[in-house]
Amino acid sequence: MATTKKVTKVSGGGTSSQKAKFVPTAEAKAEACKFRKYGILLWVLAVVAEIIAMVILFKKNPEIDLSTGARIALIAILLVDLILLIVGSMFWKKANRFDPASKENALKFFFQNQMGVVVAVIAFLPVVILAFIKKEYLVGAIAALFMVGGGLASADWSPPSQEEYAAQSTFVQELMGADHVYGTKSGSKYHLYDDCQYLKSDRTAEIFEGTVADLYANNSKIKPEMSSLCSACEKRAAKEKGWTEEQLQQAKEKAQSLVLPQGEEDTETDE
Numbered sequence: 001m002a003t004t005k006k007v008t009k010v011s012g013g014g015t016s017s018q019k020a021k022f023v024p025t026a027e028a029k030a031e032a033c034k035f036r037k038y039g040i041l042l043w044v045l046a047v048v049a050e051i052i053a054m055v056i057l058f059k060k061n062p063e064i065d066l067s068t069g070a071r072i073a074l075i076a077i078l079l080v081d082l083i084l085l086i087v088g089s090m091f092w093k094k095a096n097r098f099d100p101a102s103k104e105n106a107l108k109f110f111f112q113n114q115m116g117v118v119v120a121v122i123a124f125l126p127v128v129i130l131a132f133i134k135k136e137y138l139v140g141a142i143a144a145l146f147m148v149g150g151g152l153a154s155a156d157w158s159p160p161s162q163e164e165y166a167a168q169s170t171f172v173q174e175l176m177g178a179d180h181v182y183g184t185k186s187g188s189k190y191h192l193y194d195d196c197q198y199l200k201s202d203r204t205a206e207i208f209e210g211t212v213a214d215l216y217a218n219n220s221k222i223k224p225e226m227s228s229l230c231s232a233c234e235k236r237a238a239k240e241k242g243w244t245e246e247q248l249q250q251a252k253e254k255a256q257s258l259v260l261p262q263g264e265e266d267t268e269t270d271e
């Protein structure tokens with residue numbers, strides 16, 4: 001016997017005053033866990049490379065120059081250190097795309113997204129200091145350069161957040177009734193319609209579909225922010241709903257406000 005209770009469909013209603021919350025699926029959690037393990041493993045290996053470089057430097061007499069061969073070997077080890085750091089950070093950032101941090105805890109949010117920068121300092125600063133103590137200035141300068149370059153490459157310049165994921169999922173549901181979007185392997189936008197003109201003109205033949213979170217997880221070129229929704233699709237959806245430009249903006253602002261902590265302004269205006 002079917003339920004006699006009144007069933008009200010809530011998705012797309014947009015009348016809920018509760019905070020929208022993004023919760024990753026079990027699969028996304030598992031993927032994130034896998035990529036975090038890869039990232040941590042590579043970071044550990046980067047520190048091992050650093051320790052090897054430090055052992056060589058530690059044995060050196062500050063008053064006697066290293067041989068050219070030893071110097072080249074040192075620089076090669078530091079290069080390995082750099083590559084391990086950057087690839088480790090790539091895995092780490094990918095993991096965060098599957099399982100983003102919440103902005104509610106600003107400190108945790110910062111460290112989870114920028115952990116690669118912290119590791120860059122750990123993986124290079126000690127060797128920089130030791131190289132200068134041992135008067136191996138060229139090696140020290142190169143290590144310092146690698147630390148800065150590795151740190152910049154390891155930083156997440158558009159860090160994903162649970163709040164942004166939830167905002168966009170809410171907005172897409174508001175427009176389409178379901179969180180189902182389309183994208184390509186390397187395109188920087190996601191789309192509401194699979195026959196969007198921009199999807200057609202894309203050089204890639206393959207189209208991916210899924211939730212907004214799925215697309216973020218599988219394409220790092222899509223920035224986790226409202227502007228990543230294709231504007232042509234957005235206009236088309238608004239038109240189909242009979243919305244004015246103003247109503248569209250209101251729906252967008254409402255979706256954003258659902259997920260921002262009370263009284264906090266969106267600070268991500270720097271591009």
Ligand SMILES: [Zn+2]
Binds near residue numbers: 190193198230
């Ligand atoms: Zn589109």
